[in-house]
Amino acid sequence: MLISRWIEDLEPLPAPLPMCSVTVRADTWRMVAEAVSAANGRLLSLWGSDRRQGASGSLVISVAYAVHEGLLWLDLPLSDRNVGYPDLVPHFPCAERMQRAAADLLGVVAQGASDRRPWLNHGAWPEDFHPLRREVTEQVSTSTREVTDYAFVRVEGDGVHEIPVGPVHAGIIEPGHFRFSVVGEKVLRLEQRLGYTHKGIEKRFTELPPLDAHRLAGRISGDSTVAYSWAYCMALESIAGCQIPERAGWLRALLLERERVANHLGDLGALGNDAAFAFGLAQFSRLREDWLRLSKEAFGHRLLMDSIVPGGVAVDIDPATADRLSHQCDTIEREVQTLRSVYDEHAGLQDRFMSTGRVLPELAAWLGLTGLAGRASGQAADLRCNQPWPPYDQLKVRIALRHEGDVAARVAVRFEEIFESLRLLRAILSRHGDGETRGELQLPATAALGAGWVEGWRGEIFVALEWSGESGGKGIRRCHVHDPSWQNWPVLEHAVIGNIVPDFPLINKSFNLSYSGHDL
Amino acid sequence: MWRILRQIKRQGICSEAPPTCSDDLPAANRQIQQELLAILGQALTIRQVDAGSCNGCELEINALNNPYYNIEGLGIKFVASPRHADMLLVTGPVSKNMELALRRTYEATPEPKLVVAVGDCGCDGGIFGESYASCGRVANVIPVDFTVPGCPPPPLHILRGILTAVRRCRTSPG
Numbered sequence: 001m002l003i004s005r006w007i008e009d010l011e012p013l014p015a016p017l018p019m020c021s022v023t024v025r026a027d028t029w030r031m032v033a034e035a036v037s038a039a040n041g042r043l044l045s046l047w048g049s050d051r052r053q054g055a056s057g058s059l060v061i062s063v064a065y066a067v068h069e070g071l072l073w074l075d076l077p078l079s080d081r082n083v084g085y086p087d088l089v090p091h092f093p094c095a096e097r098m099q100r101a102a103a104d105l106l107g108v109v110a111q112g113a114s115d116r117r118p119w120l121n122h123g124a125w126p127e128d129f130h131p132l133r134r135e136v137t138e139q140v141s142t143s144t145r146e147v148t149d150y151a152f153v154r155v156e157g158d159g160v161h162e163i164p165v166g167p168v169h170a171g172i173i174e175p176g177h178f179r180f181s182v183v184g185e186k187v188l189r190l191e192q193r194l195g196y197t198h199k200g201i202e203k204r205f206t207e208l209p210p211l212d213a214h215r216l217a218g219r220i221s222g223d224s225t226v227a228y229s230w231a232y233c234m235a236l237e238s239i240a241g242c243q244i245p246e247r248a249g250w251l252r253a254l255l256l257e258r259e260r261v262a263n264h265l266g267d268l269g270a271l272g273n274d275a276a277f278a279f280g281l282a283q284f285s286r287l288r289e290d291w292l293r294l295s296k297e298a299f300g301h302r303l304l305m306d307s308i309v310p311g312g313v314a315v316d317i318d319p320a321t322a323d324r325l326s327h328q329c330d331t332i333e334r335e336v337q338t339l340r341s342v343y344d345e346h347a348g349l350q351d352r353f354m355s356t357g358r359v360l361p362e363l364a365a366w367l368g369l370t371g372l373a374g375r376a377s378g379q380a381a382d383l384r385c386n387q388p389w390p391p392y393d394q395l396k397v398r399i400a401l402r403h404e405g406d407v408a409a410r411v412a413v414r415f416e417e418i419f420e421s422l423r424l425l426r427a428i429l430s431r432h433g434d435g436e437t438r439g440e441l442q443l444p445a446t447a448a449l450g451a452g453w454v455e456g457w458r459g460e461i462f463v464a465l466e467w468s469g470e471s472g473g474k475g476i477r478r479c480h481v482h483d484p485s486w487q488n489w490p491v492l493e494h495a496v497i498g499n500i501v502p503d504f505p506l507i508n509k510s511f512n513l514s515y516s517g518h519d520l
Numbered sequence: 521m522w523r524i525l526r527q528i529k530r531q532g533i534c535s536e537a538p539p540t541c542s543d544d545l546p547a548a549n550r551q552i553q554q555e556l557l558a559i560l561g562q563a564l565t566i567r568q569v570d571a572g573s574c575n576g577c578e579l580e581i582n583a584l585n586n587p588y589y590n591i592e593g594l595g596i597k598f599v600a601s602p603r604h605a606d607m608l609l610v611t612g613p614v615s616k617n618m619e620l621a622l623r624r625t626y627e628a629t630p631e632p633k634l635v636v637a638v639g640d641c642g643c644d645g646g647i648f649g650e651s652y653a654s655c656g657r658v659a660n661v662i663p664v665d666f667t668v669p670g671c672p673p674p675p676l677h678i679l680r681g682i683l684t685a686v687r688r689c690r691t692s693p694g
Contacts, residue, residue: 124616131652147620167621170600172568172582174575175618196617197572200653216647222576222672266579279524285586286534292583302674303576342523516574519615 007032010072015238016389018070019451026086029076032065033091041067042368042381043092044453045462045482046099048106050134051077061085061108062480063095064451064462070387071453073464084111094368094487105132105202120195120519123148131203132478150193155181160188163501167196171505174515178504185500190493197519205479210236210443210467211310213476217463218305220481221517226252226259227456228463228481228517229308234452235465235479236310240441248312248439249391250432254325255304255313257421257428260457261332262291262303264414264421267512271411272343274506275352283339287332294328297321312438326429329422340415353408357495357507360405369491371459371484373511376413377405383455394431395424410510417457445469447477458514459484483517535590539680552683553595559686560606560632563595566682567605567629571622571658572648573612576672577639581609583675591679602626607634607685609678610662613641613648614655626662636666636685638678643667665689 010020044064051057058077065072076085087110088095099110100119107130124147160183167175177193205213217232218225230252265288272280292302299307299315307315361378369377384397400416402409452463466478492511496504556564584591599605602625637658640646645656658664668681
């Protein structure tokens with residue numbers, strides 16, 4: 001699809017990936033949604049911003065699409081009297097919760113949307129309170145209202161009963177509520193209620209100096225700290241028109257692939273454990289610990305937090321460390337190969353994995369399933385392959401793709417991605433070369449937009465940044481951050497239908513979605 | 521089966537010695553086990569509560585269950601309900617949306633109701649602080665016995681914090 005056929009005045013953003021932004025009217029907003037949907041494009045994110053300044057500016061609703069040519073960011077200004085905008089759910093079902101979140105945070109509504117229940121606001125905020133509106137001041141933060149009940153959809157019929165789970169879960173995991181409607185052991189319906197870890201991250205961004213806010217970005221979802229801080233820094237560097245030194249790019253990719261391997265190792269162990277195969281957890285958690293310990297020695301942090309900074313990286317490795325990192329890749333590869341054959345040949349384990357929690361490719365495409373889980377359901381999207389930005393343009397990443405869409409497929413994609421990441425890591429370590437690791441960053445004195453787009457281990461991380469042009473602490477006017485979990489949580493509701501309740505933890509783990517990255 | 525046994529044999533036991541606690545608790549496994557028994561009369565059971573964290577602390581608490589730290593060997597077990605727990609291990613700045621759930625979890629926990637706040641956010645609100653959506657540190661919502669700073673604190677620090685809180689439980693009056 002050629003977007004330029006539909007819209008004029010596309011403004012390219014100076015970023016390592018092809019991205020452009022444009023301001024549209026409601027009819028174009030509708031038309032583009034239809035065209036992107038028809039061309040199998042994806043809705044990446046939807047969010048609202050307050051761009052009122054005195055008498056000028058307005059509330060704005062924005063959407064980012066991933067299309068063949070890259071990323072398309074549309075802004076639709078809303079008039080003061082009418083804070084509605086055309087509903088995108090008919091074309092992109094995944095927009096529903098994002099629209100409900102925008103209603104909570106900014107008070108803008110999708111016209112004709114069928115579900116108007118609050119999403120992030122659980123009733124503990126002050127009445128008629130929209131935290132991203134400019135008139136909001138901090139004194140309202142002392143509200144003492146209690147959270148309220150949520151109108152779950154009731155399933156009725158002979159023998160149907162409900163199982164409520166959470167927000168405090170039975171394991172060491174994040175909080176959320178799951179409401180199962182079951183007959184016997186079979187799940188008829190799962191409805192999620194999320195938002196429990198909402199801690200005001202997007203508002204917090206506007207209070208931080210831009211050169212420090214990468215630390216907050218690195219704490220949106222702790223398991224994806226590298227991906228988020230890279231995406232944030234990419235957006236900031238895009239605004240500053242700063243190109244990072246080549247060596248900084250190599251080191252960023254090194255960190256991102258190490259984060260991917262660490263998470264996949266942890267998940268593969270936990271997936272074995274959820275199928276009652278404790279041996280898998282013991283083995284993989286040992287490998288993960290080895291991996292994190294070397295991260296600590298080489299980069300100073302087990303989870304690699306704060307390694308990526310505006311303009312480049314805050315870490316460096318000498319040849320001896322590079323050798324150790326490379327050697328560890330060989331060791332881990334051998335171990336994971338052994339464990340893969342154990343997993344593959346274990347009949348009991350495969351019986352639990354295969355055909356469990358299935359999402360067929362057609363449903364995955366319609367619901368917008370993305371990232372790792374998408375690739376297990378035939379959705380061939382991986383930014384490192386589709387839009388390879390430096391240094392991935394020199395690495396020729398091979399996509400891991402499965403079509404079965406079950407737990408077994410999500411396990412297989414993880415195994416394959418570990419092997420591919422280990423190959424990439426060795427390639428990076430053999431060619432990262434010499435040179436600077438951090439460049440100068442000069443933020444402009446005029447307002448500007450910037451975006452960051454990175455393939456984290458779970459899927460695409462997107463950051464949209466509005467820079468005010470003011471120096472000092474108030475430079476960030478809006479920072480929207482998007483986790484692939486937004487797309488994938490609703491798909492989990494579909495994946496469990498018809499499965500038995502005891503398989504839910506296994507199915508849930510096979511997606512391993514972020515609560516914090518979603519709740520913000 | 522043969523492969524599994526061979527892998528276990530080849531790997532052997534990789535558990536490491538536990539840390540000393542900040543009150544200089546003796547470090548040997550047997551002594552820690554006996555200390556727990558003397559103080560609690562049973563193994564230490566912990567209910568972990570994420571009250572709004574970024575999940576970084578959860579990753580490190582989970583790591584405590586890997587074979588290197590061998591906490592079950594010390595007599596420490598994570599349990600599924602606060603009603604089975606001696607201690608709550610709480611992470612995150614407490615979000616407004618989790619405040620009530622955290623209070624209820626605390627109420628459901630039997631004595632001695634130890635609370636250890638883990639991570640910078642649990643200790644002082646961290647980078648998120650207090651806002652319309654965040655109550656800040658854990659102590660703003662429930663009483664806290666011990667704090668473990670760090671972002672996130674490594675597993676050994678968390679384990680040391682757990683042991684210290686138990687030790688103080690014995691030395692504190694009442």
